[in-house]
Amino acid sequence: MSLPCIARARRFEPGAHRPFFMASEQVGWIREQDVPLLAAWPDVFEIGAAAVKLSARFDENADRRSAALAAVIGALAAQGRIVGWRDETYAVRNAFDGAPLAYIERAASRFFGTMTYAVHLNGIVKYADRAPQLWIARRSETKATDLGMLDNVVAGGIAWGLSIKETIVKECWEEAGIEATLAARAEPGRTVHVLQSLPEGTQAEQVFVYDLPLPDDFAPRNQDGEVGEHRLARIDEVARWIEDGEMTVDASLATLDCMLRHRWIDEEAAAGIDTLFVAPLIER
Structure with a gap:
């Protein structure tokens, strides 16, 4: 079986983007259609035919890069080019444990195509006398992305300054009222x-x-108002929602990983997913 979420997770055309560099390191991808917008800041960006670079004049440290980008991001948001403002800081880094090259507003990460990090939790209920079930959330209609779609019981981006475990505790409480001891x-x-x-x-x-x-x-x-409802569902129900595209891509993949590890589904049911457990071959 070929599931749409597996194909979508790598639906990307490098030729429709220009690599984005800072401090001589590629940190993202900018769509060709968005490149002309950055020409309004010739003192911030060096725009070439093959790539967009943050000017070397900001290479002194991450704070200088961050300040230069903040002015651009604020202006693009005012123009409606960057949407879903979060007031949440993300670090620009190609490895989770890497030193940040800059700090940007979370909403800008997809405009610049920078690497982000998230946690997704599969909420599992096991019974002595019947098959296990999964708690599934429906995203609020007011979410910035994937509004109204089905999601894992807990899922959230990792903001700068928080570890994976700290994010799990934070998101568990905000999204599902799960106490820290249980999280x-x-x-x-x-x-x-x-x-x-x-x-x-x-x-x-x-x-x-x-x-x-x-x-x-x-x-x-x-x-926190970001979840519309929770459902306790059978494994076959959740598998059908994934197949029908009712769950977000991220949640679908996280759930499939869980189902495969627990052998609730056969490997053939998620053909191709193994390629998603390794980083894309496109150079970062």
Whole structure:
């Protein structure tokens, strides 16, 4: 079976983008249609036929790069070119443990195609007398992206300054009312690498997948208004939602990873997913 989420996770055309560099390192991808917008800041960007570079005059440190980018990002947001402002800082870095080259508003990460990081938790309820089930969330209609779609019980981007574990605790409480002591039981799965074109730009993201065993008497309770509802569903129901494209790409891949590791589905049901557990071959 060929699932649409697996193909979409690598639906990206390098030829429709220009690599984005800072400090001699490629850190992102900018769509050809967006490159002319940056010409308004000739003192910030060096625009060439093959690439866009942040001017070397800002190479002194990450703070200088950040300040230069902040002025551009604010102007692009005012023009409606960058949407979904979060007031959340992301670090520009090609490895999660790498030193940040700059700091940008989260909403700008897809415009510049910079690498982002996220955690997704599969909320698993196991029973003594029947098959396990999964808690699934429906994203609020007011979310900046993928509004109204089905999602994992907990999922969120990792902001600068937070570790994976700290993000898990934070997101568990905000999205599902899961206390820190219970969130600490999260068990690591695999890491999914996504590189896909979206209406707002490029999603280049590493998704750290975790499983969280939940008591059978626990019911998620959203705290931050970002989840419309929660459902406790059978494995076959969730598999059908993935097949029908009702779940987000990220959540679909995180859930498939869980199902494969627990052998709830056959490998043939998720043919091609193994390629997503390694970084794309496109040079970063």
